[in-house]
Amino acid sequence: MENGLDACDSKGILPDIHLTIKAVDPEKSDPKPYILTVKDNGPGIESKHVPLAFGTVLYGSKFGLKQARGMFGLGATMAILYGQITTNKPVTVKSSTDAKKSDEYELLLDIQKNKPVILKHKTKDVAKKGLSVSICLEGDYSKAGTKIRDYVYQTSLITPYASITFDDPKGEKYPYPRMINSMPKPPTIIRPHPYGTDVETIRRMMVESQFEIPTIDDAMIEKVRKDLGLAKKNFSFTAIMEKAKKRWKTLSRQVRVIIALMSFLKMDFEKLNKIRIEDIDVPNKKLFYWDFGDSTSKSVEMDPESQYYKQLTNTIQGETLTAFLTKKFQRVGPTTAVKFAEFAGFKPEKRLGTMTNQELAKLSDSLQKFDDFMGPDPSCLAPLGEEPLEKGMKKFFNPDFLTVIQRSASAYSGFPFVVEMGIAYGGDISTRGIKVYRFANRIPLLYDEGSDVVLKVINDIDWSRYKAKGDPPLVIVSHICSTRIPYKTAGKENVADRQEIERELKLAIQFMARKLSVFMNKRGQAEAAKKRANLYAKYVPLIAQFCTELAGKKKEPNFQKILQEEELIENE
């Protein structure tokens, strides 16, 4: 379900998700095999990627830094694996990316090789795009049913723009129609924030920023010729160099590196075809290569004054620290980068490739400590938004009172996050006491609530101060969005109490609780006024009756006056 919703989100499609769980043999008693099918109307997966997406662990297309439900590339495979282990049945995946043809696969996983085994593959004509996955797995619906129903219920609460149906093994249908017809703003993919990085991430980013020495093969030479506009004839070394100089601005980095190499080797294309570059020794300004002609290793000197020398060293040594910071991280400008270099004790033009392990550790350390980075960019987050949340809650609970709030983005350890919450009171809410629905990145958190930070914050609040005494019929929806939710446990069920998150939660709740107390006050006053009027209407005539006889009068006193006055006050 999460995958289907993610896929629809990424393409701006209003999701239709159908979940079906059917017993293979309804007569058998639990636990027994069930067939679980999830069908979506998303973009589908290209046929050739299907076996990889569902047949390998860690296949994920969501690695960019933006909020999505899935993060790890494990979910689908794990579910399939569970089915395979418990029932030894393959998974069936049907995918259509064009609403014309559907590719249907039956797959098993080869666990040792982390590779899919395709049992069947056929193509069918269809009319709708989307993907469906059927897993045969052993389960106990009599036990797990409540949680599954909760999951579907809560998922539809936090995804009011989706239509979700669930057909359960007992033949019960749980339809959750779409409540709003517009998609919330999609998140953008962004670069990481300095605070959210560690040495390992920096190493990985460095590799991306250094360029391999291109292999010089036929294809490469062909490409260089083409880019220089020298495809047809053979040209002399000098002619090539001249042409390159003219076209330099339009050339790609790869081509530039080849030209630089050629400039030191002093070779034309024909000669170049017969060698392989072995090493570029920057400190000694030497270029080593293997000559296929006489099968020997040779070297040439490189002139450090030449502009080509710079081109090569840049490539080898990676970017300068400032370039690395501004290009690879979000919200770091040249000025900040220079300031940071000074703070960390590096020269701004220090190249990443020349850093020792120790220096890298120092760099990573300083990235955490430097105070002047701007807060992380929350555009990668996808909160639901106040309006959809409010509409969803309204449809769900039809409450007497409802308020929602989306806090502005904040960050913990360089990870941006947004907290959005809603409180509903009364109406269709039949539960007594505070019922909390927790969500993280639009996923319901169903288990382990005891240790969750949201629960902690809610419990710490003195609700009687907000006129919600006793066991009020109160629902609180809490949604935390982040590129990395700080889960306490591997089960991804409860959120750890990071101080920054706790603070945002608290502010959100207090804001809403204040509104609630205003509502409760008003309601209390109206109720009290009504109660008062009722009491007067009941007792004053009695007092009149009794005192009339006591006083020995025939006619009752005119007590209507005070009753009417009271009514006026009530209506004010």
Added chain:
Amino acid sequence: MSKNVESKKKAASKKALEKQKNILDMLKSHGAKIYDDLDSGQFPKFSIPSRSVSNIVYDKKLRQYILGNSTALRSSKNTSQLRSFTQLMWLAFFANRLTNEKKSSTLRDIYYSSQAFAIDFEDQSESDNIIVDLEAVTSRPREDFHIFPEERSSIFGDLNIEYTIPGYEGKTMNLSNHPDGYAIGPSLTTAELVDTSAEIVIAIEKGGLFTRFVEEQVDKKFKSIIINTGGQAPRSTRTLLKRLHDEMKLPVIILTDGDVYGEHIAMVIKSGSANAAHLRELTVPDAKWVGVWATDIEKYKLPTIPMTESDIKRCYDLQKDPRYLDGIWKKELEVFLRLKRKAELEAFSKYGLTNITDKYLPQKLELAKSL
């Protein structure tokens, strides 16, 4: 009957009529005030002496607890008071009817009668409370409004009375005609006391001893009227004791069990209870407690039983009461606390069933003269 008695009787019924008129007038004036308030578009209100602990003070001159000066305002505008306000109005209205028709009712009756008028008392203790309110507002005991408690105590002895209740008006009765004694109920409490040959009133805590006293003709032997208080004396009994003392000029002595509760039964007859601090007609300040004292336990070598925790606690509580700060009241409490034992009136039976009337009582009557 002598002429003297005849004229006394006339005066008596005149007095009873006057009293009734007074009460009716008073109720009427309260009613009229409420009526006028309502008629002029105001929420009726009145003030009532506060019965909170801080407003109950001991009056040395009156030798009883009375209410201090602080008053509370009861307003029908205040919704938390509206219900009890209405209840009190109803009670006054109902008391008015009772007094008018000379009908009596019990506390329990009141609780049930209210239901016919949509006045919802939650339980009897709520209605009992409102009755105390009426007493406090009017400074009259509920008996004046013909409202009586259920508990009955009894009386025996040569006393002529004349009924004032409807159907018996003018009828007389001698209270020594029936050896089980006469229940002290509404008709007796409202009756006129005509004459008596007795010279003393003996109030005794227990029914069993009361019967013994009648059997042993204590009334004749000691020229006495015997009253069984049945434990803590009900207010009607206290009223009667007071009238016997005030109107017939009879001294009153009290015999109780030899324990702290007995001592306090005597004290309540003598100087009232804090519960009834709003009323002043219920005490017999000259009444004398003659036994069983703690000192008697040793003196008469009475069989005893140990005091309970609550007996002991009660002793300490009473030591804080200003009335227990001197005389036998103080002394006996101290001896009880020293002995940590108590003795019942029946304990004298150890020395023979009539020992109490033959030996103990005469000694105590003698002693009472010097108290």
